[in-house]
Amino acid sequence: DVKVTQSSRYLVKRTGEKVFLECVQDMDHENMFWYRQDPGLGLRLIYFSYDVKMKEKGDIPEGYSVSREKKERFSLILESASTNQTSMYLCASSPGTGKVDTQYFGPGTRLTVL
Amino acid sequence: AQSVTQLDSQVPVFEEAPVELRCNYSSSVSVYLFWYVQYPNQGLQLLLKYLSGSTLVESINGFEAEFNKSQTSFHLRKPSVHISDTAEYFCAVKHGSGNTGKLIFGQGTTLQVKP
Numbered sequence: 331d332v333k334v335t336q337s338s339r340y341l342v343k344r345t346g347e348k349v350f351l352e353c354v355q356d357m358d359h360e361n362m363f364w365y366r367q368d369p370g371l372g373l374r375l376i377y378f379s380y381d382v383k384m385k386e387k388g389d390i391p392e393g394y395s396v397s398r399e400k401k402e403r404f405s406l407i408l409e410s411a412s413t414n415q416t417s418m419y420l421c422a423s424s425p426g427t428g429k430v431d432t433q434y435f436g437p438g439t440r441l442t443v444l
Numbered sequence: 445a446q447s448v449t450q451l452d453s454q455v456p457v458f459e460e461a462p463v464e465l466r467c468n469y470s471s472s473v474s475v476y477l478f479w480y481v482q483y484p485n486q487g488l489q490l491l492l493k494y495l496s497g498s499t500l501v502e503s504i505n506g507f508e509a510e511f512n513k514s515q516t517s518f519h520l521r522k523p524s525v526h527i528s529d530t531a532e533y534f535c536a537v538k539h540g541s542g543n544t545g546k547l548i549f550g551q552g553t554t555l556q557v558k559p
Contacts, residue, residue, distance in 0.1 A: 334487070361545045363545075363546075365549075370453065370551055370552075371551060372450075372534060372549045372550050372551040372552045373488075373534065373549040374549075375546065378545075378546060380545075388546075420487060420488065422487075422488075424545040426545060430476045430493075430495055430538055430545075431545040432478075432490050432493070433488075433490075433545065433547060435480075435487035435488040435489070436487050437485070437486055437487045438486075438487055
């Protein structure tokens with residue numbers, strides 16, 4: 331089974347802090363994604379990566395950056411956390427071998443910024 | 445631009461009753477459609493998907509969805525729900541025509557199954 335793990339289930343940070351959310355997948359997938367999930371808005375794509383060191387902005391990249399130094403790991407960085415970044419963050423990966431891949435999701439990190 | 449609309453934010457239903465969760469999409473390219481389910485305190489899991497061929501697709505736990513091109517819909521149905529089906533359900537469409545694997549998700553529908 332594909333496994334996508336996220337470093338924390340719950341995280342509480344203060345405004346202005348730099349925050350790192352880590353995601354690791356164990357199936358040698360090419361593609362990795364970061365979403366945020368908010369009630370009534372569904373999932374919105376922040377960034378995705380289709381190869382090591384390659385990244386592309388999603389629909390809401392402002393205030394975020396990402397890093398993919400190794401194929402299995404995709405990090406989301408909040409350079410200076412703000413209260414409006416309080417949300418559930420979901421990481422996903424997909425094989426990248428076909429035109430239509432299934433995405434596999436981690437359990438999520440619920441981030442609260444005070 | 446592609447988009448997905450889930451018409452109901454919450455659907456309460458009694459156990460063993462039938463249910464339909466509605467999803468409409470807009471797309472100008474080939475359509476690939478998905479339903480994902482999120483059980484409480486978990487990530488999303490693929491429930492079923494339509495890529496091509498038969499317009500009726502089924503999942504292993506009794507859900508089915510029908511791709512209706514003329515109505516641009518992909519509604520999810522189950523003839524008899526269980527308490528364990530309580531979850532949030534997301535409809536999604538493949539983004540664009542390339543191989544990026546990106547999806548566009550709807551707003552989600554919370555299915556609440558009552559005893």
